[in-house]
Amino acid sequence: MSSVSIGNGRIEYKFFYSKDVPLSAEAVALEGRQNESARMALFPHRIPVVEIMAAGRGEGHWITSTRLVQTSLGASLRVSSVESREDKDASYCNIHMNSEQYGLQAVLHFTLFHNANALRASVDITNTWNDSLVLESVTSFSASFGTTLGNGKTDFSSWASYECTNECIGEGRWAKTPVRRLCPALHPELSQRDPQGCHAVFSEGTFSTGTSSPVGVLESERLNMAWVFQIENNGGWRWEFGEDRADGYFALSGPTWRNNTWSRTLGKDETFSTVPVSICFGADFHEAMAGLTRYRRAVRSQMGRSSFPMIIFNDYMNTINGDPTTEKLLPLINQAADLGVEVFCVDCGWYDDSGDWWPSVGEWKPSTTRFPHGLREVIDRIKDKGMIAGLWLEPESVGIESPVASQLPDEAFFLHDGKRMVEQKRLMLDYRNPMVIDRMNSIVDGLIDEYGVGYFKFDFNIRPGSGTTHAADSSGDGLLEHGRAYLRWIDSLYAKHPGLIIENCSAGGGRTDFAQASHFQLLSTSDQQDYRLYPVISTAAPMTMLPEQAGNWAYPERDMNAEQFAFALCNTMIGHYFLSGYVNTFSEWQNNMVRESIEAYNKEVAPHIVQSEPFWPLGMPAWDSQKVSFGLKDGNSVIVAVWGRNAAEKTTVLPIPGAAGHDASIDVLFPRSLEVNSWAPHWNRELGALTVDVPEREFRARIFSLSLK
Structure with missing residues (x-):
């Protein structure tokens, strides 16, 4: 039994493999947590990180399936060597795998920036046989949902999914849905076989976000665990999650044959590189999104990009x-x-x-x-x-x-x-x-x-x-x-x-x-x-x-x-x-x-x-939400925007992440030229929350600035 890890002082991702088992997630450790059970996530259910579907090679899925996972090619990969290095920006790990049984090699590339929780992954697939290899899908990352050290067992029903539906002039319609509504309990243990389906989200054609978003979130409030992930492609992609008899899983891929009419034919010694994906683990939705935000800035900084706002x-x-x-x-x-x-x-x-x-x-x-x-x-x-x-x-x-x-x-x-x-x-x-x-x-x-x-x-x-x-x-x-x-x-x-x-x-x-x-x-x-x-x-x-x-x-x-x-x-x-x-x-x-x-x-x-790191005091709004709020947190400086859209009730509590137990001063950032007394802004120290009275039956908005102490 062997393992390989990549960490940065904030977080450590650990992966397991052996001569009989393909590479899979073993644990994620959040550094600096006092509660040991809250800082460690375990993956007793092994899902190969790299899954491959190809025509004319392998046995397809090892169970009838519409999924990206449970592939014979993915199950056949064995780790042959591991290379690690660091520079001023990040830690890097390249994991070499091969399938002698089916004539292919894979190199899994991991990058973990020093100031972010997000792990970037991509895969190079090389055909080692004379016969052509027709790729139909390759996951850049797959893993089970996992569980906590203190819980000891998985709990699929405790998870919820955040998913975005887009339309021209109707972008950004996020919804939080219990995974059980998308993957009903089928009691597969009775038939001794896993379900065939999954919940899949994918793009269509040239608009990468024209119908859905390549970003998704999985969160279990009971387990204090959250995954946020994104697929980094300006064309086709697919992400999915589902359940088998052991746990839930999620898988991230670029374009696929099933959804995007994608295939790539490799001759002997030819290589295909998948699109990068990034995966961020946190104790909750906001912590995971903060980590992904830091990752995005780190990538752009490494590329020499900046986006200082202009008018x-x-x-x-x-x-x-x-x-x-x-x-x-x-x-x-x-x-x-x-x-x-x-x-x-x-x-x-x-x-x-x-x-x-x-x-x-x-x-x-x-x-x-x-x-x-x-x-x-x-x-x-x-x-x-x-x-x-x-x-x-x-x-x-x-x-x-x-x-x-x-x-x-x-x-x-x-x-x-x-x-x-x-x-x-x-x-x-x-x-x-x-x-x-x-x-x-x-x-x-x-x-x-x-x-x-x-x-x-x-x-x-x-x-x-x-x-x-x-x-x-x-x-x-x-x-x-x-x-x-x-x-x-x-x-x-x-x-x-x-x-x-x-x-x-x-x-x-x-x-x-x-x-x-x-x-x-x-x-x-x-x-x-x-x-x-x-x-x-x-x-x-x-x-x-x-x-x-x-x-x-x-x-x-x-x-x-x-x-x-x-x-x-x-x-x-x-x-x-x-x-x-x-x-x-x-x-x-x-x-x-x-x-x-x-x-x-x-x-x-x-x-x-x-x-700053973004947060959503009222959660992700629905398209017709009567109250909408968004915040930016930069250390002790906080900006909170609130919109009332014909709201039916006034008093609104806006929690600030990490602010409970702190004092705060409140100011109106905009508009200062209009009255604010009717909004009655005040600070709840115990909750770490800004409380305001949103005007009823009107369309009004205010932006507040807070200084935490």
Whole structure:
């Protein structure tokens, strides 16, 4: 019997193997816990970390199953060697495994950053036989739910799952569900066989978060255990959990044949690398999410990325809506600068002469009819006002009415059996093709060199299917490699243009996965234009990205009263400040409230948000929750936002993680220009909670700052 561990002083992950047993989780230890039973999680039920399905090799599942696990190839892997090392950022462990029985090798790569609880995992699979190996799924990580040292036995029924459902303009709809509702008690011990099914969540096509999220949470309040995990891919993925006769299990994978039409054929000595996943263990939901947040910052820091928040104005939402002209833009630019905006982004339509910008994308030459004196007049005005000039691009799309559609050959686009895939009058470029890279480099370089653009909003709006079959073993394989090539291109832009800011927008929030978030400074979270619905989206965003990356829109409008106006501004102040609207038509008090919001954000939010840990005092909100709350905790400095949405009751208790027994001072962060006495904020020392009276039957919001003592 042998074991291998990887730790950092905060947490230790330990894995078990032998000459007869594949590698599986053995224990997780949380350091610094006084209660021994609360700090140690055990895994008496062994689930192979790496599970593999392949055509023509092995025996498939060793029980009829729709799962990622219980595979004969996974069960056949044996550890051959272990390599460990450390550097200033992290500890690393590479575990080499082989299956002599089925002719393949696997190398499992673990990374544990020094300041985070999250373990990153990926797998390299190599075919060692002359016969081809057709991969259909490979887990980057699998484990049983586990139990505590004091409990001594598993307790599947005590667990609950957090899962997110997404829709364009309806992102971030999280729900907490007992696992027993998703995996009913079937009493498999009577038939002496495990259930065949599981609860699976997966992506569809080019929108990695278009329907669901590659982030999930499993929590047992009774056992004081929580897992949070994410799959780091901008294309296909699948996560699942289920139950067998011994315990629950969860498994994380990139694209699969079953769900994403993915397969990869390996000849002798060829290797495939899975997408990375990250797994974070904690005593509860908030501790696990705090660990994942620290992990995300650590990854971006190692990549040389940062996301210090700036004040950004974009002319699209509830404003120009894709119909920019010099006449419309100049008054907005002047007023945005006067309010303190730092980046002014001209959104879609700036390249279109026809009046129908959607099918004409792809050439990226400024319109001459929209800008009679040239786009330079607009860009120069932005820069003359002391702001960074931004432009919208959709670099993966070409409209069928664009000249580029006929200039580029078929192989530059996504193809299905040699035919171009068309979706909503758009074609999708294939970034595996060097011709595509060269063309887009010339476009981006030209806009930067000629106009001095310092900010790009990269959008993506089409769903042409599961991928491309051109030069790929499967359509899902084509999509996976396109997504990887696209992110390499993004990295090349940063290397060539230091200081360039790139925002990721994918039809609002269609690709808010960590593969995208790790590369971009900020991400749009939605195209939702109803300010009353946005709080749920704003508060859900840090589940999939860092708080400082979350571009949550603020849509203040001239016909709003003061409370509605403040509500709209609160939506953006807990993320990366993102403003739109006809600011040039605002009244004096409205402009003053925007200035108040920006000043509070710059002085009291921005310095803390970049090192804060998110928390949800009322839990993850439902889409129709009458009360929504979100917090940012940076040591003893705490920011708590509260929205009342036609609430039926007033008194609301907002617990702060780790604050019980502490004193606290309370201040109103925003809006200070409106009354706050009716909210009656006060501190409950025993509970470590802020208590407020949310106004009933109204739409109102406040952001409070607390200093713990």
